[in-house]
Amino acid sequence: MGQHYLKPLFAPGSVAVFGASERVDSIGQIVFSNMLDSGYQGALFPINPKLAEVQGHKAYASLFQISDTVELAVIATPPQTVPDIIEDCGKHGVKAAVIITAGFAEAGTTGQALEHAVLENARRYGIRLLGPNCLGIMRPEIGLNATFNKGGANSGRLAFVSQSGALCTAILDWAQTNDVGFSSVVSMGSSADVDFGEILDYLVSDQQTQSILLYIEGIRNARSFMSSLRAAARIKPVILVKVGRHAAGSKAAMSHTASLVGSDDAFDAAVRRAGVVRVQSITQLFSAAKALSCGFHPSGKRLAIVTNGGGPGVMATDHAIDLGLEMATLSDATMEKLNQALPPHWSHANPVDVIGDAQVDRYQSAVRACLEDANVDGVLTILTPQAMTKPLEVANAMIDISQQYSKPLLTCWMGESQVAESRSAFNLARKPNFRTPEPAVEVFSYLASYYRNQKLLMQMPGPLSHHLEPDVESARMIIDGALQDRRKVLSEMESKALLSAFHIPVAQTMIAHSPNEALLIAQQLGFPVAMKVNSRDITHKTDAGGVLLNLANAQAVTAAYHEIFDNIKRNRPDAQMDGVSIEPMVVKPNGRELMVGVTTDAVFGPVITFGAGGTMVEVMGDRAVALPPLNTFLVNDLIQGTHVAKMLGAFRHMPPADLAALESVLLRVSEMVCELPALLEMDINPLIVDEHGALAADARVVVALRQPSADRYAHMAIYPYPTHLISHWQLADGSSITIRPIRPEDAEIEQAFVRGLSEESRYFRFMFSVQELTPAMLVRFTQIDYSREMALIVVTFEQEKEIELGVARFAINPDGDSCEFALVIADTMQGKGLGQKLMIALMDAARAKGLKTMSGEVLKSNANMLKLMTRLGFGMEDSAEDATIKRVVKEL
Secondary structure: OOOOOOHHHHOOOEEEEEOOOOOOOOHHHHHHHHHHHOOOOOEEEEEOOOOOEEOOEEOEOOHHHOOOOOOEEEEOOOHHHHHHHHHHHHHHOOOEEEEOOOOOHHHOHHHHHHHHHHHHHHHHHOOEEEOOOOOEEEEHHHOEEEEOOOOOOEEEEEEEEEOOHHHHHHHHHHHHHOOOEEEEEEEOOOOOOOOHHHHHHHHHHOOOOOEEEEEEOOOOOHHHHHHHHHHHHOOOOEEEEEOOOOOOOOOOOOOHHHHHOOHHHHHHHHHHHOOOEEEOOHHHHHHHHHHHOOOOOOOOOEEEEEEOOHHHHHHHHHHHHHOOOEEOOOOHHHHHHHHHHOOOOOOOOOOEEOOOOOOHHHHHHHHHHHHOOOOOOEEEEEEOOOOOOOHHHHHHHHHHHHOOOOOOEEEEEOOOHHHHHHHHHHHHOOOOEEOOHHHHHHHHHHHHHHHHHHHHHOOOOOOOOOOOOOOHHHHHHHHHHHHHOOOOEOOHHHHHHHHHHOOOOEOOOEEEOOHHHHHHHHHHHOOOEEEEEOOOOOOOOOOOOOEEEEEOOHHHHHHHHHHHHHHHHHHOOOOOOOOEEEEEOOOOOOOEEEEEEEEEEOOOEEEEEEEEOOOOHHHHOOEEEEOOOOOHHHHHHHHHOOOHHHHOOOEOOEOOOOHHHHHHHHHHHHHHHHHOOOEEEEEEEEEEEEOOEEEEOOEEEEEOOOOOOOOOOOOOOOOOOOHHHOEEEEOOOOOEEEEEEOOHHHHHHHHHHHHHOOHHHHHHHHOOOOOOOOHHHHHHHHOOOOOOEEEEEEEEEEOOEEEEEEEEEEEEOOOOOEEEEEEEEOHHHOOOOHHHHHHHHHHHHHHHOOOOEEEEEEEOOOHHHHHHHHHOOOEEEEOOOOOOEEEEEEEO
């Protein structure tokens, strides 16, 4: 409610520049010169105790000589002066500061102590800091250029946020010559205070920003980053580059899975779930942004290519297949249209080769036919300048056509002098155009990724996915028992018991501590059997000689027991052995050996992996990665990301595998991750799946003690749908209601609810006149992040249709301890105790989050709400900002 707390950073009414200077090429001189040259519209104060005047403006020795309010401080003075400057800013009421100065935590222990002092002073006065060691911040529209970049930036609709100041300067230089404008340019520096998440939060609600571009080197707070990224991507395209894709993990892994998944895999999985497009280069960053800003509505990955040259069409096709795109199969109706419009010897396939002598009419007919085909998601048009070609005429026709269709239409005019005019026309119309086919195909792949990732973003799985609930208590007892024994690795028996608690089918296993015991167990289970060493110290049992299969009689079992013991003594003399595990030989002639795993990423927490299994798992390297929680849609997406997915259908003589059983296992693993914070790593390898079901033949689990938290899902980067907040009630009149957290699919009933409110109720809720929710408001209200906000709705069923009767919501404030709430009840349901029930549920949810205070704003004319607040124990005071409002506050 009210203005965003980072407004003094992004839209300050006044700026003080500490260290403003006359010395040529000093940072203080460049920053102050930039503020003057960019035409900053607010009050500007140079602060330098050694000078009476800086660049023609009166200089001030300190803040205390300035009687006016200063909203933003820009600091370009030596690091040892910064703590006192922040102290002075606090006393003067400054609310934001940009620390350009370097020499803090990155400079060793002295710098760390200085940074600590700066942060202490800033927190004491509620000052938010950008930096230190950053290039600064730009808001071209208001003339704010608080950077030491040589030159400014054009005003535009792109926001660019970067962890690298050097990269910012290069991009700003490139942007000037490529007619790219910015709403904001933010250099994060070392992010000692304000981080990516908070910057994204501001940009989501910023009217000037249409798309958000990010350059990322590393993430400090995964939950904040994911939460803000998902919130932003629901409303605006977010495109990012992250460097360090091939950084090798330094920690020796304790299981297969941890050795397979580098941090970049987890990052990639995270941004897919956030609905974001990840590109690999700065050029691609701006190309993708330009394509997404053209009003295209990407809907899939099926590409059609129209070209006047066979070679470029083949180049584009090869690259499209390399990137996992599909070459669209044109419908019979489209083929008929093309046969009528093109010469008899056209290619009769996709790519559509319109032949070298093609004029504008041929291009128009072919491109329109492809765009109108339901099997086509986008078109790439390629032109090579041949003797009879008229590049500009065709370019103008493509510009005209692109405005009539929502499907992406990308253009590649090859050559230079003969197509220069065409490129200028495309640029003037702000249409994406390329010099060679490959970058054009890459941009289409990013549009396709955007569509796919937006669908992933819409998924809101709960922590539990089955009606048959797991035995979470037993599972926790198994883990607690191991941790009390100071063990991190569960035995095979414990690991399988853990899987059984979550209803994952496991091979029946028994432990033998002598050859005679082994023989008795084998006879009980029935021949043939498999025997494996039972040791917490051995991950790769086969490599150590600890696995023997297909043991068909008593003699083989007795011999195998001795052989396993001898092999381990020779190959792994350091390993502690606890007998030999014996299980029936799993005979599944049609079985596919798969692997399902869990590992814990240092930044993003638990990650689920799936791929080919068996002993060749590391060599094959076939795996896909997803962040939990999962639902059926996300599980299918995970499976389809692997090569082994092709073997799950009917394959040679084998019937199709039971995909439902595989999905069930993956969903159960997601449940384990959600409900068992101590689960650090897990391998189910192999998981054998055939036409009859799935069976975990072997499992290994690593656990670790976690600090207890009020937030039951604090260990996860993506908060599950909070099913534990669902409750069912009966009102005094006998009608049944359900109180539950809102979901994305509630958009329709939320809109109907707001439309059905009286004008007075709408005004009491929004404090301005509103008839219905805008699309952006609807997204914000229904696609929420449960880790930072909550919306509980009351629903009932009328004629088998769900109806919304009320909604209460809170949003956590930046301090992390307090929240702001809002409540509205349908006019027909007021006076029935619904508001009180909903508020009590909301306050309980806030308490469970560890929040200490809940506050809100109520119009003084809203007598019923004020009475409810009194009954619930809220204190009241007049708003300092608006005489018509009461501020209500309650300690939770």
